[in-house]
Amino acid sequence: MVENRPWLDALTHLVLVVGVLIVAFPVYVAFIASTHEPSAFVRGVMPLLPGDNMVETYSRMLGEGLELAGTPPVWLMLTNSFWMAMIIAVGKIIISLLSAFAIVYFRFPLRTLAFWTIFITLMLPVEVRIMPTFAVVADLGLLNSYAGLTLPLIASATATFLFRQFFMTVPEELMEAARVDGAGPMKFFKDILVPVSITNIAALFVIMFIYGWIQYLWPLLVTTQEQFYTIVMGIKRLMAQTDREPDWNLVMATVILAMLPPVLVVLSMQRLFVKGLVETEK
Amino acid sequence: MQTKRSIFTNRWLPYVLLAPQLIITLIFFIWPASQAVTSSFERQDPFGFRTTFVWFENYTRVLSDPSYANALWNTAVFAFGVVAVSMGFALLLAVCVDRAIRTARLYTTLLVWPYAVAPVVAGVLWWFLFNPTIGLLPYILEGFGYDWNHRVSGGQAMALIVIASAWKQISYNFLFFVAGLQSVPASLSEAASIDGAGPFKRFWTIIFPLLSPTTFFLMIININYVMFESFGTIDATTSGGPGQSTTTLVYKVYVDGVAGLNIGSSSAQSVLLMGIVIFLTFIQFRYVERRVNY
């Protein structure tokens, strides 16, 4: 459509630039803070231009952590977060692919019951059933373990539903052709269905990885040993130093390090991520 | 419930395929949830040795407790604030990106990343900016003669968690609004333009009404987000204070259960909260069904 309104175009870009700046501002301030020495925060107002203490702050947090606050090295927490997010994402994708396959491509007694059993988990976020879930995990002896960290979060049905929806749109004839070609159910699953779903799997992986990474309350409850701390909950421990202002430069360095991996995942897989988010949740 | 027209006939395989998810669901969802329901009807003595069945006593106590009413009110204010701020801002940006076709991709990149920021981290970032001692924003506000201290003022504490939560949610809302705008056929806007409507009039009379499915969907999602995922934001910034002024329903479940060890009350609150979620989900599904026919 031909539309010649230069002032409107200018306004559009102005709004966008201001919007981008507002969104980025807190992170900018945090980054600046992480490059200063602790003494920079005593004078009253936080600095707005970079300091010269960046390398030292980051290498200290990555390498040693903060003993005083009971915080292990950030490197260790990043590794824990990575494995937690990975196990959750991969675990969810595997069990949901299998169960969605069963629900869509088979008809069997109790199918509806199984469907609803899984479905109901959509309505119960972990925050709501936090106490009893904690009790179950404790009874099973899974506190301070990757299994305890991940299993209760793996079970949610979102991925199952997205795969179910997607499988319903896969042409019937594909499965029929495979049957005529002599493929049994698992061969069809492996040779045809999974390869055909690969874009959806990748998109979902991005979303689930982030979901796993940003978990807070659950890791806070089930981990008491430093070796299992995740980065997101570690930040809270770092801040909770009683009786004094936190070491701002160290906290903000940790914040930046905690944000970096998932943000990079989103940015590097932007197309997949947007597709996965918008197309699957609608 | 639908399946494919033709199906595999294997008798035991579907059960094997379903087993992993069903087992995990039963152990970590159904069992704890039923525990929550059971203990919401029970009271434990202070040492945890004995439990007695007390019918609806926990519920009546929770519902008549002024602090529960307070949490309910806080949740409503919080939800309204986040929905209004984050969706309004996201819609404005989405409309602009929709106009700026050539640079849309770049702006999108610059706006999507907060999706990946953990709610706690969002809380910490804004808490730092609003820190009464060294924060930048209180310093600026002071210049205008406004005194900011969210450690004292309940209203300011609420404003802080609203801003921090809304900030994180902008990217999500933005992406859906962009998708919604793209699905409005260009011919409609063109027809309105031929009918002599200017860009603002076109937006409010044609495009915004057509976006209403997206808007409604986002409202439900945002309310859900505010109810549960914002836990980290609150815990990192205000810890529900000052004086319970930012204690929301889910935060209260946590405080009463984990910190206060009042299992009966916490469970009753959990069950009430599940009721609210089920209600919201129900609305969402009714609405999704309607949209399919529409």
Added chain:
Amino acid sequence: MASIKISSVRKVYPGNVEAISDLNLDISDGELVVLVGPSGCGKSTLLRMIAGLESITAGEVRIGDKVVNKLEPAERDIAMVFQNYALYPHMSVRQNLEYGLKNRRTPKAEIEQRVNEAARILEITRFLDRKPRQLSGGQRQRVAMGRAIVRQPKAFLFDEPLSNLDAKLRGQMRIEIKRLQRSLKTTSVYVTHDQLEAMTLADRLVVMNAGRIEQVGKPVDLFERPASLFVAGFIGSPPMNIFELATLRQLPGTTLPASIPAKADLVGIRPEALRLEEPAEPFIALEGTVELIEPVGGESHVYVNLNGIETLATVVVQGRLAEGEGSHIKLFMPASALHSFVSETGQRVE
């Protein structure tokens, strides 16, 4: 190669919906049989029952001398060509052709040789390394055919394979399928709702309606002697004119032969049978006003109002009609070309 024998087959869907009722059909070795009928007539269901994609409620399907009711599709040694081709989108054309053979553990060298041979016959050798989405509709169609050919099955099953192609390509592929089937001599069952496709392809034509067979026979026989009103209406384009005998008798200027059976109350006249000149043999005559002329290339379809009867009579005229719209014309046809039906049963009477 094999014959297919369908005996007393029924298909009942959940909810007691009967899609096929007591159907019998013998297809001999090497024959190309076309199942044709309107949508919902059960033709696809029947084909899918032969393929093993649909369970058989009652009766028996034999391929060769083996009862296949309980066999998986893959065990029936048939190949199928689907309406939307159903090519595996993530595999190259070569992998698509190989897949069925690999699953059957065919030796590598033989797979290679069969795929190359099929590709040569179908002229898709240049596309072997492409993905299906890089091919045009016609090329995909060939690949789908190729996937059936490489298997060298006992029978080919075609489920409306041409309906996704445009008219021109459809005509081309029709001829190719016919040639291919002639040279391979593989027993084939072909489902379509397009009567022209059915007429031109079939060795034998099966017209189906509401889960039953209306008529089986050579296409020409079905055209010349339709056994029922349904077949008469379905086969032939433009469709046969059907008139009530009583109404026709009252019309001025109408001559009808004495040979019409007493039971008949409906008569059918093929648009192609009507002439403008009086023939020498005993004839039927009608007269009316030209309402509309549709020029269709070499011939014209003329719609004639027979003095106020609601249904217009359709006439196919070679070349152009000399008279214009609105003019009064007389129509003739040999008495032997008249079809007589009983409206109550819908059957033909002689």
